[in-house]
Amino acid sequence: MTEGERKFLRAYRRSLDEEAAFQASGLSRTPGKSDRACGRAMLRKLKKEKAALEAREAELEKPSLDRIKAEIAHIAFDDIGRYLSFQEGENGFEVHPLPSGLVDTRSISEVSVGAGGKMTLKLYSKERALFKLFEIMAAGEDEQDDFSLLEALRGIRSGGEEEDCTE
Numbered sequence: 107m108t109e110g111e112r113k114f115l116r117a118y119r120r121s122l123d124e125e126a127a128f129q130a131s132g133l134s135r136t137p138g139k140s141d142r143a144c145g146r147a148m149l150r151k152l153k154k155e156k157a158a159l160e161a162r163e164a165e166l167e168k169p170s171l172d173r174i175k176a177e178i179a180h181i182a183f184d185d186i187g188r189y190l191s192f193q194e195g196e197n198g199f200e201v202h203p204l205p206s207g208l209v210d211t212r213s214i215s216e217v218s219v220g221a222g223g224k225m226t227l228k229l230y231s232k233e234r235a236l237f238k239l240f241e242i243m244a245a246g247e248d249e250q251d252d253f254s255l256l257e258a259l260r261g262i263r264s265g266g267e268e269e270d271c272t273e
Contacts, residue, residue, distance in 0.1 A: 114152065118156075119160075124145030174242075178235050181212070181232065182239050190227065214229060
């Protein structure tokens, strides 16, 4: 499947409009045919691929412990540079949003545009995600029931597990 065909399927799944999906795909129109006719022809051609894509997406949307851990890890280790570009401009330091097609929105909790076009972007709490991820991962370690994040961080600072000095 070509990139244009993938774009067509994604756009069609969002809008259910063959014409708009064909226009969004960037595919070349057959001379003498409208975008709507080309979109319908493309939809017929990709019917099997569309069904497979929908089945795969349905499978990915099922909740699982691994998926939950992956989503929390994504938030915990995300970086604001995936959403904004920082650069020196004519008026000094400038911050600009990245093009929407490049942005993975999973970690965004809120976007607002205020008076004068001032944009506010809020991500989910990195600290809360790190604590939650630690809790999930520590729950899998049966040998230490009362293992806390503070103890783990102390172990990192001291260079590993603390040794018992008593005999």
